[in-house]
């Protein structure tokens with residue numbers, strides 16, 4: 602049985618949808634929603650150009666992200682901070698229903714399926730979502746997971762549908778993060794947990810990114826290596842400024858969450874991870890500094906407890922309810 606049955610609604614008016622021969626139909630909006638590649642496509646028809654661009658960008662880059670994930674998934678930095686935010690969800694009882702928005706290739710959802718949860722995965726990119734479904738089916742989780750195309754700012758679920766929700770490195774891709782967080786709050790049951798994983802901090806945008814870009818450009822021109830890699834960055838990634846501690850706390854509070862805990866996710870280990878990724882792209886082969894990443898993770902924990910530095914991690918994890 603499709604685990605989204607009974608909780609789907611119109612993404613625009615939140616009214617009930619009728620099943621028709623063509624798919625789903627909102628009588629209030631007089632709009633039909635069909636299937637794409639066997640998945641409900643409940644993305645509003647009037648989506649902005651930026652959202653359509655993200656939808657196409659990530660569908661066109663599935664192979665690239667599969668390749669990158671194969672490396673990331675062995676990185677101690679990546680594994681440690683993903684385990685940190687997934688553990689915030691693992692306090693839930695067995696078979697709890699968890700929503701992931703912006704699920705991408707579905708690797709975090711797979712971890713939760715393996716822990717015995719039921720997962721509804723949404724993304725705006727058909728290519729990424731189909732890959733996530735393929736991964737979950739291949740691991741034998743067809744009955745415990747559902748995949749559908751949705752816009753995180755206009756969720757097609759009835760209020761109070763989920764025990765928990767999470768999103769990983771996805772909020773900064775949205776034109777209106779507050780609307781998305783309000784939507785997540787709406788679809789959670791009372792007291793439901795929301796977890797945010799590896800959202801970028803804002804300080805890098807004014808410091809290390811422009812500096813790093815300039816240094817990389819100089820190094821490439823000296824080495825005679827053509828400048829590339831930009832085509833892998835989505836339009837939303839180019840526009841984002843990340844979130845400061847204050848901005849993220851304000852967003853969560855304004856969305857209606859009252860218990861908010863922000864956790865620093867990476868200092869030195871993150872810097873090593875991103876440096877090795879940049880060098881890998883520059884030299885055209887995978888450079889891994891995994892032992893070094895592993896060695897500095899305990900140090901990252903200590904840095905995060907210092908009052909000033911607690912505002913300047915590379916990424917944020919957060920739990921709210």
Ligand SMILES: [Zn+2]
Pocket residue numbers: 611612613614615616627628629630631
């Ligand atoms: Zn409607």
